[in-house]
Amino acid sequence: MAWSSKKVCVVGAGVSGLVSARELRREGHDVTVMEQSGGVGGQWLYDPRTDASDPLGVAGAHSSVYASLRLNTPRESMGFSDYPFVYPAGNDDDGAGGDARRYPGHAEFLRYIRRFCDAFGLMDAVRLNTKVLHVAPSAPRGHGDGSVTRWTVRCSSRHGDCDGEAVTTEETTFDAVVVAVGQFTQPRLPVINGMDKWSRRQLHSHSYRVPDSFQDEAVVVVGCHASGVDIALELRAVARDVHVSVKSVDDGVAIERLCEDGQVTFADGSRVVADSIVYCTGYGYSFPFLDTGGLVTVDDGSRVGPLYEHTFPPALAPSLSFVGVPKRVVVPRFYETQARWVAEVLSGRRALPSSEEMMRAAEGYHHPAREMMVAGVPKHLAHDIFDDYDYCDEFGEKHCGFPRLERWKKELRWSSIARQRGEGEGEGEDSESFRDVYRDSDLVREGLQAQGWPWPAGSHQHK
Numbered sequence: 001m002a003w004s005s006k007k008v009c010v011v012g013a014g015v016s017g018l019v020s021a022r023e024l025r026r027e028g029h030d031v032t033v034m035e036q037s038g039g040v041g042g043q044w045l046y047d048p049r050t051d052a053s054d055p056l057g058v059a060g061a062h063s064s065v066y067a068s069l070r071l072n073t074p075r076e077s078m079g080f081s082d083y084p085f086v087y088p089a090g091n092d093d094d095g096a097g098g099d100a101r102r103y104p105g106h107a108e109f110l111r112y113i114r115r116f117c118d119a120f121g122l123m124d125a126v127r128l129n130t131k132v133l134h135v136a137p138s139a140p141r142g143h144g145d146g147s148v149t150r151w152t153v154r155c156s157s158r159h160g161d162c163d164g165e166a167v168t169t170e171e172t173t174f175d176a177v178v179v180a181v182g183q184f185t186q187p188r189l190p191v192i193n194g195m196d197k198w199s200r201r202q203l204h205s206h207s208y209r210v211p212d213s214f215q216d217e218a219v220v221v222v223g224c225h226a227s228g229v230d231i232a233l234e235l236r237a238v239a240r241d242v243h244v245s246v247k248s249v250d251d252g253v254a255i256e257r258l259c260e261d262g263q264v265t266f267a268d269g270s271r272v273v274a275d276s277i278v279y280c281t282g283y284g285y286s287f288p289f290l291d292t293g294g295l296v297t298v299d300d301g302s303r304v305g306p307l308y309e310h311t312f313p314p315a316l317a318p319s320l321s322f323v324g325v326p327k328r329v330v331v332p333r334f335y336e337t338q339a340r341w342v343a344e345v346l347s348g349r350r351a352l353p354s355s356e357e358m359m360r361a362a363e364g365y366h367h368p369a370r371e372m373m374v375a376g377v378p379k380h381l382a383h384d385i386f387d388d389y390d391y392c393d394e395f396g397e398k399h400c401g402f403p404r405l406e407r408w409k410k411e412l413r414w415s416s417i418a419r420q421r422g423e424g425e426g427e428g429e430d431s432e433s434f435r436d437v438y439r440d441s442d443l444v445r446e447g448l449q450a451q452g453w454p455w456p457a458g459s460h461q462h463k
């Protein structure tokens with residue numbers, strides 16, 4: 001196929017959208033990134049706003065990051081393949097001088113994303129305060145062979161600040177659209193008897209920012225994945241009583257019933273009286289602007305499909321693609337791989353299988369770890385890669401000749417996950433302190449040394 005440059009619209013300027021822009025430009029495409037917020041960074045653009053009238057909903061903010069959030073992935077593994085997330089020269093834990101911890105606060109990662117934008121001159125491709133309202137093929141499609149030739153993108157843009165007057169515009173000349181809107185904004189909630197009648201406070205972690213308003217309260221935190229653990233630990237310092245409901249929405253929430261008078265009854269029959277409930281029960285996919293006539297759907301907020309290799313909808317490929325759908329991968333690196341693949345397919349450097357083959361593959365996506373799940377595959381695991389970094393390597397090699405992740409970085413991540421789960425091997429290595437207490441293996445130490453990484457400051461390598 002002859003090489004050609006395309007006019008591409010990227011929706012979203014988080015790490016997925018930004019790295020898509022970089023890869024598309026490198027491949028010679030003409031790129032416009034539409035971003036609804038007033039800045040780049042996506043989740044990492046901390047937004048203190050919450051909406052008390054909709055504490056279980058989206059609450060007007062995209063980011064679900066809370067004020068105290070620190071990365072739960074080691075920074076040495078958090079960079080783009082050719083632009084490491086280096087330690088800053090200064091260190092004041094979260095101030096302008098930089099945060100020189102291996103697991104820094106969220107502001108440090110935002111600084112890194114902004115530097116990435118500057119280093120690759122991406123800001124001139126980004127339209128801020130521009131929300132995509134509608135994306136649809138401009139002309140009738142061909143015969144399910146991906147022959148959409150143009151896409152129409154309707155946006156609402158605000159000039160000046162986000163309170164400025166909104167102007168709606170429509171562009172009909174995009175050859176392709178890359179959807180990169182993230183996956184951690186639309187709250188997923190459990191179904192609990194009495195939830196609708198509960199008269200006290202209940203909110204989703206999407207709307208949690210700071211613990212102050214929970215002072216002296218009795219709080220039930222539902223879900224014990226990363227955010228659940230962080231928030232429960234933080235609340236423990238201010239609340240009168242924090243009860244963590246260890247089951248999450250994934251396996252049937254352990255709360256049996258909520259009563260109007262504040263009583264929470266658990267599945268084992270125990271009861272507490274609570275002032276607030278915080279649901280740390282995850283997120284669903286949502287693409288409200290996407291109009292594909294049913295060719296791409298989101299099943300139960302969990303499964304986007306059909307998608308070939310989590311990226312291309314067979315009937316609309318390659319002109320429509322998704323970057324950033326897979327979970328539990330090396331971020332942002334895996335999304336960089338997807339972006340490179342999309343860029344190379346759009347230019348004609350690489351070919352996709354026929355839409356029939358892609359459809360068969362999309363329907364039959366199986367992952368070994370997923371197959372181990374008995375009693376059917378839960379939908380919410382449809383895009384879960386289970387931190388299988390060898391799979392990530394194979395994906396990158398196969399689709400765009402992407403370099404493999406060094407073994408020491410994989411080990412660094414796996415040991416981090418083990419400590420987070422409370423499976424650390426050393427004293428003090430647990431889900432509470434995993435960010436500060438760790439012991440690197442010889443392989444990791446050698447890797448750090450060989451690549452000139454400094455010894456992490458502000459943390460403790462125990463003996």
Ligand SMILES: Cc1cc2nc3c(=O)[nH]c(=O)nc-3n(C[C@H](O)[C@H](O)[C@H](O)COP(=O)(O)OP(=O)(O)OC[C@H]3O[C@@H](n4cnc5c(N)ncnc54)[C@H](O)[C@@H]3O)c2cc1C
Pocket residue numbers: 011012013014015016017034035036037040041042043044062064065066069070071072073130131132133180181182183184227289323324330331332
């Ligand atoms: C609380 C929390 C903690 C996390 N901690 C870690 C961590 O420690 N390590 C890690 O690797 N990952 C972590 N993550 C995952 C994190 O989301 C990813 O690392 C990464 O930021 C995802 O990037 P993205 O670009 O795919 O999505 P996002 O960062 O969500 O960016 C999507 C962008 O699309 C924009 N957008 C959405 N809809 C529209 C529209 N209609 N029009 C225009 N623009 C739109 C949004 O405004 C946003 O800027 C965490 C996530 C959360 C929520």
